[in-house]
Amino acid sequence: MEQLAAQIQEKAVDSQQQLRSILLQVTAKERSLKIKELAKKELNGVGKDAAVYGGVGKMFIRTDLDSVRKTIDEEIAGLQKDIDSLRKKKEYHETTTLNANAHLQKMKESAV
Template structure:
């Protein structure tokens, strides 16, 4: 049983679009993961520097165009919550990356099968 050329062309186009979309999204997700990892590293470095400071040291945080004196425990709490949020974001990005990789591979396999069968 042969598939008409128009239908075969439409199937190939749909699978190709799905594959290309997954490929583009994979690039975006990998970039986002890289940025999140950089941010995580910055938070770790900041937290380790905070640990080495004496308790009476004044710490300032940027708020808009000004700096506000903030107690060290408050800064540590903020760093901790940001770190937890980044871990959560990275977990979600890992799941999204897995899904997109599977979609990409499935699309690639489907294209190969359609091309191998030649519409038969």
Template sequence: MAIPNEKLQQLLQEISSKAQFAEQQLGIVNTQIASKKRESRRLQLSDTEMDALPKDTPVYDGVGKMFVLTSTGEVKNRQAKEAEEIKKELANLDKKQHYLETTFKNSQDHMEQILKRGG
């Protein structure tokens, strides 16, 4: 039983749009992952530099457009919390990336199957 051309064309168009959407979203997610990795690396480097400082060194933390004198311990604690948040965000982005890659691959496979069967 063959699928009518109109239905086949409509089905291919839907699958194609789903694949394009997944590909666009995948590009966005990849950019977000790269950004989060850079931010994580910056926090690691900052933490390493702070470890090299003597304990009584004055440290200024940016708050809006000004800087506030804080202790190195407070800054390290804040950065540790930020690093944990980034890890969680990266884990979520990795899951989203895997889902979008799977969706894109499945869409391509479905289009190939339809074209082989229909053609």
């Protein structure tokens, strides 16, 4: 019985640690998403004949405005996909933590 309780407790602690890690990752991805959306908004205000530069390594080269917009759209879609995936993981770990704590509580009540 004690060994089972220890395993459940370990699972709960592991899920809580994973949950904290996932929350940090979601926050970072959301911050990056906001930056990309702001960049896209700024590009929409730029005229067709404006000079646009894209980063390549440590330097910048003049780039076609449409290709920059396309790249930003792809990055935004990728970030949104990552955030959705992380939120699913978050839900899983929240459920696992709640279930483990409920099982531990039932075990404590049955032992008394």
